Amino acid sequence: MAKKKSYRQHIFYDWCKACGLCVAFCPKQVYRRNEEGQPVVADAAKCVGCRFCELHCPDFAITISAVDAPSRSAAAHTAQTSIEEAADER
Amino acid sequence: MKMEKVEQLRHYYLRHDKKFPHVWCPGCGNGIILGSLIRAIDKIGLSKDEVVLASGIGCAGRMPVYADFNTLHTTHGRALTFATGIKLARPELNLITVMGDGDATGIGGNHFIHAARRNLNLTAIIINNQIYGMTGGQYSPTTPYGAKAATATGGHLEHAFSIADLAVTAGASFVARGTVYHVPHLDKLIEQGIRKNGFAVIEIMAYCHTQFGRRNKMGDAVTMMEKLRDRAVAVKDPGAAGSPGTAVAAGASDTPGAAASAGALDSDSLDTLDGKFAIGVLTDVEKPDYIAEYARLRAASRLNAQNAGNAGK
Ligand SMILES: Cc1ncc(C[n+]2csc(CCOP(=O)(O)OP(=O)(O)O)c2C)c(N)n1
Ligand code: SF4
Ligand code: SF4
Ligand code: SF4
Ligand SMILES: [Mg+2]
Numbered sequence: 001m002a003k004k005k006s007y008r009q010h011i012f013y014d015w016c017k018a019c020g021l022c023v024a025f026c027p028k029q030v031y032r033r034n035e036e037g038q039p040v041v042a043d044a045a046k047c048v049g050c051r052f053c054e055l056h057c058p059d060f061a062i063t064i065s066a067v068d069a070p071s072r073s074a075a076a077h078t079a080q081t082s083i084e085e086a087a088d089e090r
Numbered sequence: 091m092k093m094e095k096v097e098q099l100r101h102y103y104l105r106h107d108k109k110f111p112h113v114w115c116p117g118c119g120n121g122i123i124l125g126s127l128i129r130a131i132d133k134i135g136l137s138k139d140e141v142v143l144a145s146g147i148g149c150a151g152r153m154p155v156y157a158d159f160n161t162l163h164t165t166h167g168r169a170l171t172f173a174t175g176i177k178l179a180r181p182e183l184n185l186i187t188v189m190g191d192g193d194a195t196g197i198g199g200n201h202f203i204h205a206a207r208r209n210l211n212l213t214a215i216i217i218n219n220q221i222y223g224m225t226g227g228q229y230s231p232t233t234p235y236g237a238k239a240a241t242a243t244g245g246h247l248e249h250a251f252s253i254a255d256l257a258v259t260a261g262a263s264f265v266a267r268g269t270v271y272h273v274p275h276l277d278k279l280i281e282q283g284i285r286k287n288g289f290a291v292i293e294i295m296a297y298c299h300t301q302f303g304r305r306n307k308m309g310d311a312v313t314m315m316e317k318l319r320d321r322a323v324a325v326k327d328p329g330a331a332g333s334p335g336t337a338v339a340a341g342a343s344d345t346p347g348a349a350a351s352a353g354a355l356d357s358d359s360l361d362t363l364d365g366k367f368a369i370g371v372l373t374d375v376e377k378p379d380y381i382a383e384y385a386r387l388r389a390a391s392r393l394n395a396q397n398a399g400n401a402g403k
Binding site: 014015016017018019020021024025052054055056057058059060061063064065 | 097110118270273310
């Protein structure tokens with residue numbers, strides 16, 4: 001049986017302005033706000049990897065990564081390689 | 091460790107020599123739109139050198155500062171003017187303008203309608219936060235009737251127009267409306283707009299909680315974002331069925347769910363603080379763009395001149 005995917009939420013605090021969008025709209029209440037209003041990961045296991053937080057963070061401060069995805073997924077690797085190649089060409 | 095795709099995009103497209111976090115207020119949707127624009131350009135596969143990003147003045151107009159394309163930060167209302175000149179001189183480049191509602195349809199309104207009428211192959215992204223954000227909340231051409239603004243403290247006496255409707259009427263060949271809540275949908279609209287051969291307008295409904303929301307007791311960025319989610323209704327793409335404009339698959343909460351037919355919604359609702367408005371591709375028509383027309387005329391003139399020369403021999 002396919003194992004349930006898990007995800008890691010990386011927050012780059014230097015760029016986070018504590019707007020609260022990620023905390024408010026995460027459908028699984030993965031985050032809570034600390035005293036400064038910045039998100040802290042309260043329950044990583046609940047994350048479904050929808051990337052709503054990553055796409056809506058106005059400050060590019062959130063990165064979601066899949067953990068234990070089979071070989072970090074062959075598809076992801078292809079995308080990565082092609083962009084590196086493209087960058088080289090440019 | 092390999093970088094995630096999203097990290098690669100940030101490293102590649104954001105300017106390393108600029109100060110981050112950027113200048114926009116906490117929670118302002120402008121940063122979300124910058125993300126969408128970068129993903130759309132990356133998806134199309136344009137190189138950074140093939141893209142020109144031009145803006146006017148305003149909070150929206152700050153965008154090119156942060157993006158590593160050929161960029162111009164021009165004067166208020168003149169993004170399309172500069173873009174027109176560049177496109178005529180270098181038609182092989184992809185010209186994208188980013189403007190605010192005041193920038194594009196207030197001081198730049200005349201440039202906007204005539205760029206649409208001319209159908210030059212440009213992409214106009216207009217961030218409609220219904221106010222002059224940068225200068226302190228003066229009303230703009232899209233500030234709704236009755237709303238409070240720094241220059242309408244007793245409630246606005248004038249009426250808002252719909253930017254998308256204006257663009258359709260003025261002759262733009264592609265017109266779409268999205269929001270900063272419906273981000274995957276917005277990515278697609280921007281991609282379609284850039285790919286379109288002709289004048290393409292993407293009106294993006296955003297908010298300015300700092301200058302507009304506060305005065306109108308509309309709450310913080312989160313509350314204003316919820317409002318956009320609830321007010322937007324997706325229309326069916328007037329073009330081919332199954333094209334990105336019809337992407338109304340339920341599921342992802344930031345993908346518009348309900349489908350209405352185009353025209354079912356009254357854009358007058360944008361003259362209110364809470365009426366529903368349409369999002370999606372509103373117009374997508376084929377007509378010769380200005381560059382092709384100009385090339386055709388030039389070829390014909392050459393031929394005429396040649397024939398005249400031959401006849402004289
Ligand atoms: C010729 C000229 N007139 C007025 C201004 C002042 N001004 C700067 S930005 C702006 C309006 C900005 O509103 P909008 O275009 O909606 O952008 P936003 O800040 O809301 O993103 C005005 C009036 C200017 N810079 N130049
Ligand atoms: S959305 Fe981004 S800037 Fe806003 S609180 Fe979350 S991480 Fe911080
Ligand atoms: S990816 Fe989705 S579920 Fe996971 S933290 Fe972000 S918003 Fe929540
Ligand atoms: S003033 Fe308004 S438009 Fe400008 S950055 Fe702040 S929230 Fe955004
Ligand atoms: Mg504005």
